[in-house]
Amino acid sequence: MSLEQKQIFKFYVGYDDIFNEIENLSNIKPQTNVAFDILKYDNNNYEINIALAGVTQDQITIEQLNNFLMLEVKEKTKTPFEGIIHKGIRTNSVKQTFRLEQNIEVDDAELVSGILKIKLHKKEMKTKLKREIEIIEE
Secondary structure, eight states: OOHHHHHHTTTOOSOHHHHHHHHHHHTSOOOOSSOEEEEEOSSSEEEEEEEOTTOOGGGEEEEEETTEEEEEEOOOOOOOOTTOSOOOSOOSOEEEEEEOOTTEEEEEEEEETTEEEEEEEEOOOOOOOOOOOOOOOO
16 A cells, blocks of 8 residues: 555544455456446446357356455357358356445346346345444553
8 A cells, every 4th residue: 555545544443455456356357257237226236248159057156255246157068060161159168256335235137138137136234233332541
């Protein structure tokens, strides 16, 4: 963390993991393996639409681990065809990871006409009650 960042964040306590994660994320190359849209219906409901033309449901694995949504599409094994003049349709494996806010959960996913639709919702977080801290005198 730079000196300038330390000055900005000097009043933040316990946020080390978040700041480290932001720094790590800035060093990660973006994954552009798949075309996707992220839709926000309201403050609590989202949908990720991923273009997966020609992919079948049995090739797709979706996992939510902590604050990450991980998508993997396994390569379909096909018999090679010698008459191909141009090969432009991708058949390789694909991995894509999305970072989720800590209170986002995946509801379900469906594959419709080559578009994988992943529905998400934001859980209500419990607010902490105000309390007075007792000072112990020595």
